[in-house]
Amino acid sequence: MWQLYQFPLCPFSRKVRLLMSEKGIAYELWRENPWERREGFTQMNHAARTPTMHDAEKGITLCDSRAICEYLEETVDRLPMISGTAATRAEIRRLVALFDENFFADVTGPLIHERMMKRLVYRQSPDSRMLREAMRLAHEHLYYIDYLVDNRPWLAGPTMSLADLAAAAQISVADYLGGLDWSGHEQARAWYSVFKSRPSFRPLLAERMEVIQPPSHYADVNA
The missing domain is CATH 3.40.30.10 (Glutaredoxin)
Known part of the structure; x- marks a missing residue:
């Protein structure tokens, strides 16, 4: 195993x-x-x-x-997550890279550093300027998700793909650390709520990092 x-x-x-x-x-x-x-x-x-x-x-x-x-x-043949035409598979990989690299560098990475690493490892206070910038950039990424959801059933096309998993993984950590303001992002919020309801997501929502607790809405599938 x-x-x-x-x-x-x-x-x-x-x-x-x-x-x-x-x-x-x-x-x-x-x-x-x-x-x-x-x-x-x-x-x-x-x-x-x-x-x-x-x-x-x-x-x-x-x-x-x-x-x-x-x-x-x-x-593993079951439920392929990089599928479709060559163009669709390329789009899936593009979006995976976008969330793994850009979203992480702009939002998740700074939040982890400021709100987790500084507290647990360095015993320092977070930099409020860095947190504000991460939250500002989070809005830009959520606006892009709004756009994708407005034009496609799922982020990369007609079916759920690795792009959706990559995005949901980054968003879940940013949300846990209180770095997301969902105001004005109803499309992204609705898409993410679908993920929060999936059986695969429940163990993530139930986990807690010692000392650091998420906002009250974090595990609420309707929030």
């Missing part, structure tokens, strides 16, 4: 967990704080980044969320 090394507020781990749950892939969840650079973890993944997956029976270790997701897409 796969062992998935992750920590609760890692959006890339959440993306992999959503994909594995949607595909019905069994796995064991292992908590890993990558900033601690535990020796056993760095032996599996020299970069000491989550998620990392390991299957002792198969002798396989996989690192990097996009590499892991592509591997699962190629080896």
Whole structure:
């Protein structure tokens, strides 16, 4: 069985967990704080980044969320998440990169640093200027999701795809850290509420990071 090394507020781990749950892939969840650079973890993944997956029976270790997701897409036939025409598959990968890279750099990454890392690791106060900028940029990304939802059944096209999972994973962490103002984003809110109602998402909504608690609306599927 796969062992998935992750920590609760890692959006890339959440993306992999959503994909594995949607595909019905069994796995064991292992908590890993990558900033601690535990020796056993760095032996599996020299970069000491989550998620990392390991299957002792198969002798396989996989690192990097996009590499892991592509591997699962190629080896598990159930419920493909990168499908359709070549153009559709390219659009899915474009949006995955947008959320993994741009949304994370603009919103999720700064929120994690200011509201989690500074509190748990550095024992510092968050920078209010950085938080305001992350929340401002979050609005821009939510406006783009509004646009996509207005023009497509799902973010990348007619069916749910890895693009939706990548976006929902990033948004869920940003929402947990109180970095999203949903005002004026009814399309994005409605799309995200659909995800919050899915069985694959329930374990994420139930998890809590020590010391840091989410806003009251976080786990409410109707909020």
